[in-house]
Amino acid sequence: MSSELRANLVALNTIVYREVRRFTRIWPQTLLPPAITMVLYFVIFGNLIGRQIGDMGGFSYMEYIVPGLIMMSVITNSYGNVVSSFFGSKFQRSIEELMVSPVSPHTILMGYTLGGVLRGLAVGVIVTLLSLFFTHLQVHHLGITVLVVLLTATIFSLLGFINAVFARNFDDISIIPTFVLTPLTYLGGVFYSINLLPPFWQTVSLANPVLHMVNSFRYGILGVSDIRIGVAITFMLIATAVLYFGCVRLLVSGRGMRS
Amino acid sequence: MSSALSIRQLTKTYGNGFQALKGIDLDVAEGDFFALLGPNGAGKSTTIGILSTLVNKTSGSVSVFGHDLDRQPAALKRSIGVVPQEFNFNQFEKTFDIVVTQAGYYGIPAKVAKERAEQYLTQLGLWEKRDVPSRSLSGGMKRRLMIARALIHQPRLLILDEPTAGVDIELRRSMWSFLTELNQQGITIILTTHYLEEAEQLCRNIGIIDHGTIVENTSMRQLLGKLHVETFVLDLRHDLAQAPQLAGYPCRLINAHTLEVQVDKDAGITALFTQLALQNIEVTSLRNKTNRLEELFVSLVEKNLSKVAI
Numbered sequence: 001m002s003s004e005l006r007a008n009l010v011a012l013n014t015i016v017y018r019e020v021r022r023f024t025r026i027w028p029q030t031l032l033p034p035a036i037t038m039v040l041y042f043v044i045f046g047n048l049i050g051r052q053i054g055d056m057g058g059f060s061y062m063e064y065i066v067p068g069l070i071m072m073s074v075i076t077n078s079y080g081n082v083v084s085s086f087f088g089s090k091f092q093r094s095i096e097e098l099m100v101s102p103v104s105p106h107t108i109l110m111g112y113t114l115g116g117v118l119r120g121l122a123v124g125v126i127v128t129l130l131s132l133f134f135t136h137l138q139v140h141h142l143g144i145t146v147l148v149v150l151l152t153a154t155i156f157s158l159l160g161f162i163n164a165v166f167a168r169n170f171d172d173i174s175i176i177p178t179f180v181l182t183p184l185t186y187l188g189g190v191f192y193s194i195n196l197l198p199p200f201w202q203t204v205s206l207a208n209p210v211l212h213m214v215n216s217f218r219y220g221i222l223g224v225s226d227i228r229i230g231v232a233i234t235f236m237l238i239a240t241a242v243l244y245f246g247c248v249r250l251l252v253s254g255r256g257m258r259s
Numbered sequence: 260m261s262s263a264l265s266i267r268q269l270t271k272t273y274g275n276g277f278q279a280l281k282g283i284d285l286d287v288a289e290g291d292f293f294a295l296l297g298p299n300g301a302g303k304s305t306t307i308g309i310l311s312t313l314v315n316k317t318s319g320s321v322s323v324f325g326h327d328l329d330r331q332p333a334a335l336k337r338s339i340g341v342v343p344q345e346f347n348f349n350q351f352e353k354t355f356d357i358v359v360t361q362a363g364y365y366g367i368p369a370k371v372a373k374e375r376a377e378q379y380l381t382q383l384g385l386w387e388k389r390d391v392p393s394r395s396l397s398g399g400m401k402r403r404l405m406i407a408r409a410l411i412h413q414p415r416l417l418i419l420d421e422p423t424a425g426v427d428i429e430l431r432r433s434m435w436s437f438l439t440e441l442n443q444q445g446i447t448i449i450l451t452t453h454y455l456e457e458a459e460q461l462c463r464n465i466g467i468i469d470h471g472t473i474v475e476n477t478s479m480r481q482l483l484g485k486l487h488v489e490t491f492v493l494d495l496r497h498d499l500a501q502a503p504q505l506a507g508y509p510c511r512l513i514n515a516h517t518l519e520v521q522v523d524k525d526a527g528i529t530a531l532f533t534q535l536a537l538q539n540i541e542v543t544s545l546r547n548k549t550n551r552l553e554e555l556f557v558s559l560v561e562k563n564l565s566k567v568a569i
Contacts, residue, residue: 004333007366014363021356093347097408100311100341101364102333259273259314 011103012111019115023081023122030081031123034073038127041069042134045191057193057224062135067218068190071152073127075185075210076177078120078153082112082160083173090164095257105251109161109244116157117150124149137221144229145220151236152213158243165247165256184210189218194226209235261324263289263416263447264310269319271305271471279305281471282319287449287464289324289415292442294462294479295451296556302471303451304344307420311341323416337365340409344420346401348408350394354385357393358408365412372411379407382437399426403434416447423457435461455556459483467559474559490548491528493518496541505534519548 023030042062050061057064089095098108131137139145159176167173188210194202205211212232219225250256264287271280280302287293297303308314309321312332321328326335348357355376362372380386383403388396393404402422409417419438423431431454438461442448452458458465458479465482467475475482498515508531510520518540522528535542 003366010366010368011364014360017363018360025351089349092349093345094349096311096313096343096347097361098364099313100336100339101361101412102336102366103364104333254315258312259308 007102008104008107011101012107012114015098015103015108015111016114016118019081019085019112020118022085023115023119030077030119031126034077034123035126035130038069038073039130041065042131046134057222059222059224060135063137063222064193064218065191066131066135066137067221068188068214070124070127070131071149071214071217072185072190074120074124074149074153075156075213076181077123078116079156079160079163079177079181081119082116082157083164083167083177085115086112086161086164087167087170087173090167090256091170099254099257105248108251109158109247112161113154113157113244116160117153120153120156121149124153139221140223141220143220144233145217147233148213148216148220148236151233151240152217155213155236155239155243158240158247161247162243162250165250167256184208187211189214189226209239212236261289262322263287263291263324264449265320265322266306267320269306269309269321270317271302271309271314272317279471280309280317280319283468283471283473285466285473285476287416287447289447290442290445291447291464292439292462293447293449294458294465295449295468296455296458296465297451297468301469303468304420306468307341307343307418307449307451310418311339311343312336337412338415340412340414340417342402342405342409342417342419342422344424346405348393348401348404350392352393353390354380354393354396354404355389357404358411361408362411367412375411375413376407379410383407384433399430402426406434406437410441414446416449417441418449420451421453422450423452423454431457467556469559487524489522489524491520491522492546492548493520493535493542494544496543499540503535503538503540505531508534 046062046065050065053061055061086095089098128137163173163176187205188208189205194205194211197205206227212227212235215225215227216229216232216236219229264285266283266285268282268284269280270278270282272278283302283306285295285306295303295306305314309316309328310323312328312335316328321335323335324338326338328335352360358376358380359369359372362375363369367375376389377386380389383406385396385400385403385407388400393401396404402424406419406422409419422438423434426434435457438448438450448461450458450462462479464478465475466473492513495516495518499512499518500515502510502512502518505520507526508520508522510518513519520531522531532542
């Protein structure tokens with residue numbers, strides 16, 4: 001192993017460790033709120049309202065929404081971790097510690113992305129464990145479940161990174177989650193099957209990337225889906241590659257970090 | 260002696276059109292203790308920003324120990340440690356973690372990083388504060404923390420941008436002796452400071468930058484040699500009613516027991532005391548009115564200002 005590669009592996013480990021230390025140190029802000037929110041969703045939507053709705057896609061409403069809610073927490077937390085951590089570093093100027101060091105842009109990006117993925121997975125595991133108090137979960141296809149959750153967490157971590165690079169103040173890091181991410185997630189088939197929609201809105205819904213992620217994950221858990229899994233996974237792989245190289249270019253240019 | 264830093268025709272024009280550097284050339288020899296001085300907005304921090312890769316240059320070349328900024332940025336970064344003017348660490352991290360994390364960015368394994376962190380934090384008097392969040396450190400401690408962080412990868416060139424700003428005199432002196440020790444160990448040091456006494460005491464060579472150009476780049480001794488007249492303040496044992504007549508030494512009485520005398524370099528100071536003794540004027544103490552370097556600095560900057568105005 002070359003010394004350059006070894007140095008970058010140590011740096012990657014350092015960034016990931018620092019990111020994990022950050023979100024575990026402030027767990028009442030990072031891990032607890034999504035757990036409480038999801039329990040409320042399980043109680044209100046799954047239990048109280050769900051009993052009135054009946055079955056969906058051959059499963060109880062609670063069983064049907066659990067994969068979507070797990071995915072929703074993974075998406076918001078992966079995104080939120082990177083955007084707040086990277087923007088926080090820019091705001092405090094501690095990003096300069098990384099910029100003056102010989103760490104490669106790939107290592108910086110992988111470090112922040114892995115931090116986001118790990119927080120997304122940590123919250124995903126917490127929400128999954130909580131869901132077991134309300135319903136029985138089976139895993140239909142483990143490989144697809146793991147692949148989809150990893151790709152989704154990676155994509156939203158990279159999107160969070162882009163948001164943080166362009167953000168100039170704290171308002172800028174809440175605009176996208178509020179006005180883009182939340183509507184896309186709520187309209188992404190978390191709570192319903194798009195088969196319930198009129199044909200026009202079904203077609204419109206297919207343009208929502210979150211729909212493909214939620215349905216792929218639901219397929220992994222329950223074995224039912226409104227979309228074609230192969231197409232969804234191909235789209236996610238391409239999106240990951242495009243976003244990754246876009247982020248590396250932003251880092252190399254020093255946008256928002258160098259004058 | 261080989262070159263630690265070589266800058267050629269370095270220019271920087273910011274997005275708003277402000278030309279911060281207008282083609283500067285600068286060389287710092289390996290092992291030197293070099294002062295980079297200049298008034299506010301002269302281009303010092305821009306130069307340091309380019310060296311530390313936090314500012315993109317517009318044109319020109321920079322090399323550190325032969326590593327070119329454009330072609331070997333990683334090798335260049337490894338040979339530099341930077342202590343910036345502003346605090347730029349995570350205020351929520353512990354002191355020890357900040358230093359160890361920085362080591363990790365340079366690829367230093369955790370075990371070695373922890374040993375070095377202990378060594379530098381101890382040397383800089385911060386070991387007792389290792390588990391304290393950095394935001395609760397005093398201003399002087401934060402400055403020392405940035406020095407420990409800059410040294411953790413054992414750079415050959417240490418760049419300090421006003422490291423003693425806001426630091427009390429006792430602490431400043433201990434930092435001077437620490438920096439002198441580092442320099443004696445072979446680390447090349449570039450220092451920017453507003454305390455000219457600090458530059459005069461520590462540095463062997465000096466560059467003065469103003470309005471984006473180098474107006475002086477020479478040794479401290481040669482620069483101070485350009486000072487022809489020094490002003491001394493003399494405290495007198497007995498009060499005087501009026502200023503004495505001292506041939507070749509213009510003087511004025513500041514108050515009844517304090518005399519200000521201008522001494523030409525060629526005239527020397529011995530003859531002054533001879534004249535004072537002949538007039539039965541006893542001197543209890545003597546000091547420079549201003550720091551010698553300060554007088555030169557002001558005159559050089561004023562000279563450059565008049566050129567720019569023309």
